[in-house]
Structure formats: structure tokens, C-alpha cells
Amino acid sequence: MIARAAVTALGAGAALTAPWWVANPYHLHVLIMAAIFTILALSLNLLLGYTGQLSLGHAAFFGIGAYTSALLSLPPLEWSFWIALPAAAAAAALAGWGIGRLALKLRGAYFVLVTISFAGVISLISINWMALTNGPLGLPGVPAPTLGPWTLRTKTTYWYLVLAAAALAFVVCHRLVRSRIGRALVALRENEPLAESVGIDGTRYLVLAAVVSAAMAGVGGSLYAHYTRFVSPEVFLFSYTVTMVIMVIAGGQGTLAGPVVGALLFTVLPEVLREAVAWQWQMLAYGIVLVVCVFFLPRGIVPSIVAATRRAARTAGGPPEMRSGSVGPLKMRRGPAPE
Amino acid sequence: MLDVSDLRVEFGGVVALAGISFRVQRGTITSLIGPNGAGKTTAFNAITGYLRPTRGRVAWDGDALGGRRPCDIARRGVVRTFQRTSVFPALSVFDNVRTGLHLRGAAGFWSVLARTARMRAEETRLAAAADEVLSFVGLAHRRDERADQLPYGEQRLVELAVAVAARPQLMLLDEPAAGMTGAEKERLVALIRKIRERDVTVLVVEHDMRLVMGLSEIVIVLNHGRVIAEGVPAEIRAHPEVIRAYLGSADAPA
């Protein structure tokens, strides 16, 4: 579709030239955070939007990635960022594997509770295991990434790093979703017994989704750590998870553009409102937004806009193939219920 | 050949299947009938891995199916449909069928990520195969419509198409004709015969006696979790036990 291509091109152009037309360095900081959150939102979307499992512990994967990357690149190990990053992804992926295997036994609300509990335990460990994590004092002095002779310390250089990472994350999600694997995930969410009856292995795909989702969040964590150069137990703050969830749900779960839009919206909007409105009001607004979304925009912003434009255009033919597995109000994986 | 031996399913104190045994020969259309509650769907569930049998053996083509998960059983060529309409509601008919083609693809995680030439070729092949299944079943004109927006009879066809797409050797159909009009039932019978021509063995659970007697080569009758009769339609129609089983309930043989 021409409209979509145009929007994408415009967005890409704006993104690539951002350091030039974004005058205020603080605004560039906001964009960098938006890019990191895009990666996080995309990762949560993989789990929530495609397999239908809500993980409210996603900040745990983010935090594990941040801590792993920081610990590996600080003394005594002092590994390069380019090794610490994949290691962070791997550590988070391992946690994701554990959660994925748990999900097989649990459904819906119970899975949510387990993910919260898991995040809670990890958070407590990061606060209490002083020898490893330095507790509430955190790990300062996380080195910036180096690329040959250059150190990616300035906002401009870091912007391109996170932009590349976000683009890569998008491509990974896109390819995954538009494939046999993506179809299997959606099928498991839509009708698990039916999916199993045609040979789709629920165990394998759920764990895969969890692992990829966690690894991606871990990458986000690593990028965050090397940007802010400081990691503390605050990365496990529930408000990060809440923000990710809002981004995915308000943006449009089960679509690819949704989380991107959501991430941009909910990173930029608070900043825009920051002068006018205190942070507490924003979080309050988040809560209200969530409730409003569930009632009025259950599919999220992007699918609603798409549906509205489609209604306006009113062409013949139905929904295009597999473009979005977007469904009605949040539909989560129920247990198998054969007759 | 499907070999079911002494299949027993108990739920707590209730015996749903009291040790049934029967065989379904390759390439035949066999029906499983019986009054409500006789255990037909329970048998299906036990054969295809949705229920764990308390005892007994199930084997297809010598391959033991007992204790396996449904997806593994499907991989061995045994696919079932469900009593209540079971489609992927938010997906288009085309995508429903393409999902059914899952086992016919092999792209793994890394080849998907790398989007190799082989993966892309496979996707093209699968799309073509999906269209082929759609025309085989007669749903090509509904290709891009959402499955849950089709009329009931066509939704059941989608279900059938998804099962056919999985290219089974043995298909277990659970009340495929339920709720269909007369004309739809005739089309269904023709379709099942076409499926059999593709060298697929079919085992059908049905309540419509005329359909059963007209379609099947062998009829197996269950009542109270036991096999009470097995034979060709003419024998079953006259079988005193069968008549007694049915006269005791609302259904009656045609």
C-alpha cells in the first residue's frame, strides 16, 4: 500500500537525519529512550500480541540484560560491549526459557502472577546480593561502547546505535511473524487444540517466543546500561513493565507497527507534557488510558486507525493476508478444551 | 490400519470407555455411531492424544500413538476435526488453510530470520498448496474472508480444509455434518469420497443415519463405552442390539 510505504519512508528519513533537525540535545535523549523502548515494546508484543501470554515481569528481562552487560564490561572482566551485548541477550534468553517452560503449565492470570513473582525475586536479589550487584548503590561507570578507534559516547553516535538495534529488532519481529513460525504462534493463540491437531507443537513455539522476547528485552537492557552508564535495581521497577504494557496495548498488540507507535507515543508524550504536567499525573493518566483502551479501543491505536481508513476507503475484498494477527479485546491463551 | 485395542478411559469413578477394540482398514470410510454419551468423542480424544487413556493400545500403521501429544500424533499422519466448529476465527480462510499446512513446511528459526532463498521458495510453495486445498474443498471464492464471518456450513468446510491441508493418512471427523442443510450434507459426502480417493482413511462420527449408511463401508456401533456391533451398513441396520440401543434414546436408525 502506497500510504504505508510513504509513512515508512518518511519515518526512516526523519530518523536517519534526526541529529540534525532535533535541536535540543535533551530531545535527542528522549528519542534514544524511545528507540530503546521500541525494542522493549516489540519484545513484549511478541509474547503478548502473538502468543497471547501477558508477562508482567518483562522488566526482569530488561534488568537482567542491563546487569549482565554492565557486570561483564566493568572491571575485573572488562569485556567489549560487542560481547557483553550478546551475553546480555543470552542471559535474558535463559530466563525467558524458564518462564516459557512455566507457561506450559499455567494459563492467563496464573502466568501473570508467576511472572510478577519472578520479577520480584530477581529485584530482591539485585538489592540484596551486594557482592554481585552492589545493591541499591548500583553499578556506576559502565563504559560506553567502542567501535575501532571511536567511542560511542555522544548522543548522536548512540542514536545511530539504538536506531540500528531498533530497526534490527523490527526486522526480526517482522520476519518471524510473517513466517510459518509466526503462523504457528497466532494459531496457538487463536485456537490451541486446533493448532495442535495439525501438528503445531505448543511447547516448542511458546518457549521459542518467550526466549526471543526475553533476548530482545535483554538487548534493550544492555543498550540502556551503556547509555546511562549506570545500572541500579531501579531497572526492575514495575513502572517500566507498566509502560511497556501500555505501549503495546495502546499502540496495538498483535501488530508490528503498534508497539513502535506506542513506544514513540509514550516516550515522547510524557516529555511534551512534562513542562505542563507532573510525572504523577502522567502515571495516573496511564492507568486511565489503559482502562479507556480496554473499553473503547480494545485493539489499540494502530489497528483502529487502519480499520477506520479501510472503512473509509471501502474497497472490495476482505482483510489482507496475515498482515496483522490483531484480534479483539485481549485474547489470551486458554487451556486446551476439547469436547 | 488403525488398531485400537482394549481402549479404556476412566474419569474418577466414571467409565467413559470400557475397553473397546476395533480396526479400521486403510483406504476405507468407516463410521463410528452410537447414542449420545456412548463415548464416541471420548474415543476420538483418546486416539488423538487429547485424553490420556487409562489403559489400552492405539496404533496407526504399526506406530503406537498412546501417550503421545496431539501434535506428535498429527506428525504421524493422524488428524482430527472437532465436534464444535473449530477454526482460527480472526484469520482469513486462506490463512486458516496455510496454518494447516504447517507440517508441510520445514523452515526453522534461523532460516526464517535469515529469510533464505529456500525459505522464500517454501512460502511460495505453501501458498500455492493452500490455494489448491481451497479449490479442492470448494472454498476458493471465500479465500480472503475472515473465517468467523462465514455462514456456519462454510465454516465447517474451512475446518475440513484445515485438516486436509495437514495431509493426513488417517482423518477422524467428529460430527462433520452437524447443523448442515441437506444440500450441504450431500456436498460433504462427495467431498469425503474425494478425500478417500486421495488415499486417506476416514473415520467419521455422525448422528445422521442416512448419511452414515450411505457413506460408510464399515459401521462400528458404541453404546455405554462398549462396541456393541461392527459390520457393513445393511447388517448394522438390522442388528437387534443396535436397534435396542437406539430405541432407548431419542435417535433412531433411518
Added chain:
Amino acid sequence: MEQLLQHLVNGLVLGGTYALLGIGLTLIFGLMSVVNFAHGEFYTLGAYAAFATLALAGLPFFVALVAAIAAGALLGAICERTLLRPLRGHSIDTIMLVMIGVWIAMQNAELLAWGGVARAIPHPFPTAPLTLGPLNIAPLRLFVVVTAAALIALAWLGIHTTRLGTAMRATFQDRDTAALMGVPIGRIHTITFAFGSALAAAAGALLGPVFLAYPSMGDLASLKAFSVVILGGLGNLAGATLGGLLLGVAEELGAGYVSSGYRDAVGFVAIILVLLFRPAGLFARAERIG
């Protein structure tokens, strides 16, 4: 040995309030199938209501308790009426999301109203501990455990002996039959949610003075409430009571003998282990209320 007894006593004090939280949530989660992530926020509400009554208005503690219960019941009823009733029939997960929204909104409303600084809630009890044999117990804590026990007993009586309680149990056992028998289903749902929230608020009013009141105190309370409900089995009043006591004691023993930093982990670990190994709860054989 004395230390052990002391820990046990402290554990019972905590456990009594956890039981209150758990009973409230087991009614809401176990019977109404509402995944109420905002449950802890009613706990916070109760604490702040007590704060307002005691510190600002200078009224007696008993009034504070009543105020908290009333606030919890009222807000709970409003919540159910405006948010949950329109969504009845929707998937359990949609409702969960709404309650998460309520959670966030309520907590930040508290933050805005009272500020982020923790408040000490004044109480009328002397601070010198009472000595009962080898045990020391602060009069406040004694009051807490006694009141909690009384409220739990009242809740039990309410559910099991009154007509309202019977109507509640009937509704959640078989809604359609209850409706046919003339039970006002909508009102029962509202009352149940209000009842559960009131119990949470009571717990907050009781524990608030023991610790401090701060806006995010509800987060842990929510999770511990879920922990209690899972330990005791959904809808299981007796299980929730026992589970609450068990959790309180386990936390105290853990904090005393293992590490105080990880005390909150007990609830988390309990959730994970029970869901993995005994999903029906530890007391699965006990009668369900519904």
C-alpha cells in the same frame, strides 16, 4: 526458644492481616473470577483513610477503622458498578487489564493526594511493650491481631450464616439458578466486591500504624494477597485464613533466621512453588465456599 516464640507471635500479627487481605481477594478472585490487581490499592486506601482520621481529624482509632472499611466498601462498589459490570462476560484477561489500569490510577492518585513521603500514622496505644511470659508484644500489635481475628470471625459469620452470605455463595456456585430463585445477581456482585475491598482496607488501617503509609505499599500487599489466595485455594475462606497466617509466620521466621532483606521473597516463592506443584492450593481438600 524465646526468639522463636517471639517470631511466631509477630508472624501471627502479620498473618492475621494477611488473612484479611486474602479472604477479601479470595472472594473477589476465587468467586467472581476477577483478577483484582488493585486489591492492594484498597489496602493503601485503608491506611490513608486511617491516617486522615487519626492524624488530621484527631478522631479515635475505632472511628479510623470504620472510616477505612467504609471507604473501601464505597470505592469497591463504585469500581464494580462502573467498570466491572459492563465488562461482565468478557474474558478474564480483559478484566485483568482493567484492574491493572485501576491499580496504576489509584496508586498515582494516592501519590498526588498525599505525596511520596511515607507518613507515620499516630495511634492511641502506649508504645511500651506488654510482657506476657517470655513474650513481648506492643499493645498496638495486640490490638491488630485481636481486631483482625474479630473481623475474620465476622466475615465468616457473614458468609455462612446470613441470608446475604448464602445469596453470595449461591450466586457463585450457580449463577443462573440463583437468578431464577430471585437473587439479585448484579447487587450480589457489587456487594461481594465491596466486601472484599472493605476487608483489604481494614487490613490497611490495622497495619498502617504498625509500619508507615506510603503510596506504593499496596504493591506488595496485592502480591501477598494473591499468594495467600493461591496457597489456600481459590474461593476457600478457611484456606485463605490459614494461608494468611502461614505466610505471616513464614515471613517472620525467614526474616529472623535467614535474611531480612529477602522477607518479601517468601510470598513470591510461595506463588511460584504452589502454582508449579500444587495449583489447587495447599489445603485442597477443604471445602470451597462456592
